[in-house]
Amino acid sequence: MCTGIQLKTTKGVPVYARTMEFGTSLHSKILVIHPGHKFTAIGPTDDYPGMSWTSQYAIVGINAMDREVIADGMNSEGLAVGSFYQPGYASYMDITSENAKLSLSSIDVTTWLLSSCSNVNDVKEKIKGLQINNGIPIVDGKQTGTTPYPLHYNIHDTSGNALVIECINGVLFCYDNPIGILTNSPTFDWHLTNLRNYVNISPDNKPVTNLVTSKQKNTATPFGQGSGFLGLPGDFTPPSRFIRAFALTQSVLPVDEPLDAITQAFHILSSFDIPEGVIREHTLDENGDPITTYDKTLWTSACDLKNKKYYFHSRNNRTIRMVDLGNWNFHETEEVTSMNMEDSQQVEQLYPVKVPA
Template sequence: MPLLRHVAFALLLGALLVPAQASRACTSFRLKTTDGDVFYARTMEYAQDLGSKVAIIPKGTSFVGTLPDGTSKGLPFTAKYGFVGMNALGINNLSDGMNEKGLVVGGLLFPGYAGYEPYSPDTAGNTIAQFEMVNWLLSQCATVADVRRDIGKVRVCQGPTTLNGVTAGSLPLHFTVHDATGDSIVLEYMDGKVRIHDNPIGVLTNSPDFTWMLTFLSNTVNLSAVNVPALDLAGYVVRQTGQGSGMLGLPGDFTPPSRFVRMVALTQSALPVTGPDAGLALAMTIIGNVDIPKGAVREKDAAETMFDVTQWVAVADVARSRYYYHTDTDRNWHYVDVKQALAAAGSAIQTVPINVAPAYPDATATATPYK
């Protein structure tokens, strides 16, 4: 194997630590406008087609937690709040979403580090599977403070590895949580215990753990949005080749630590904006910097080559209660108005297909004479 391919493979293997069928390179961040509007953005990468749809889950919907043996005999709970977000594999256990109170939750892959609470039949009545965590948080909590207060009420255990007849693997997850004030935390289950991390920078990717990622930022303290000055070498002046020299060394690969640094650099250096339209545009612009085109990330085994691809991207506009999304085949942004959708749904879960043919408007007829 050529050296470049060998190094690239080693980096991907070390970052993902899971088979290609379960690989996912999710990225998320939260930002605020000058007037306090909160926006959240995330990507969903996966080699297997998830068949995601936007699920609209009304207040009053009943759930029962799934036990490790796959039976629905865990914690029964009823949604205090309605919520909207992305499902997968034909199951309305969301991987991402926002509720009617503006709480936003995302589940991101956490391979090699996730270790959920040990299961005991004595606590079955308080148990849910890790892939039900987004539903539980969105349905039960209105704020990050609620999450901190109530997280001890539920026992999160490793769920079954087959969902709706599809082998999904162990799905090791950690969770990013934001509320309408911009308060942010990360929930990580490690060594059988939950760890709650304040997240003032609002960014989360995958493995290693969040504390490690914060430490890793120390390697990039030289990065700056300000161009570096020319360097005088005893009469020979070395000048920048162009704009952006302050960000020389900003990692551009798709490993989780590199995506973490890239999102921190871009969210922190972007000029503050005012108003919901400007906030939305900024969130959409920044999240586009981690899109993975099909073929850029590959995993080979004896049977086939798997390709990670950004299947969908979501942006939550908390102030206007809108959940925006686009897919890898339709780059136009669509949105669901969360409160209107919940009101229209009544008591029935509804879904919105996202894999639709792209419609790019023809602007030819809008041409006018040059003046």
């Protein structure tokens, strides 16, 4: 469960923002990774590691499962990439042991793109021949499941170009994304087609309507504001969130400055925030006992792609924080800097102003 959007200022500066929802904690932290850092991807099996490579660019982002893998982030060229869940559709390639070192697991793709590509056109070139294996992450000595994480990928650059990459039945699909929106299943092209069911949606209030009967003429006035959005889906399913994200991003008034667009993006994504308990999944654990998981918003992030600033707030601390990658001191910090993002809510207390004697 994730919702991603793009906004542009009046000067064309793009801002990419997204939410991250999941049924369990992802143990996420903020990572800043130096250029030159070496990575090794998860291979198709425990015995055969995946691709090894060296990062060309600095990266800031949010990791998952205490690993050096980025779930969402931005690099020093202003390229942003996010992993989005796509259950029931994303499926990968059967990689032989001979080709294991040429492949990535699904959770490594975002990190590889951020460390290897400078813009959307660069991504299009470098994913030619990309092999995504069926590798499963291991945390604390145990596999995190029985199947690979089903993901598709949301990509944005400083020119405002956007791209979606999906792997369906082992075949890579690459879609230009003219509206900058992405959610989850089904496939991106289906979501674009589904927009046609909502061409009546408008931010403009409906006018007074004349009601003419055989005996008299009456008028019907909308009860209040927002009648143009009647019929806009309000649930948390991926198709409904896609439509709602499109309607909101198309309707907001453009702003002049990137920071104002960041604020606007957080406002929009607040309407997708899921409190714990609103979505419940009833399944069985490994012993066959019933368990319930609660899908909830874990964190929300936003990127000023021009100025290389990465903003975020978390479920437990709604205060917006920021990492300025453009001004990061790489000479005095570790090759990988990890910062906590799950601290408690920061609340500013106001005090009365003393009246001068």
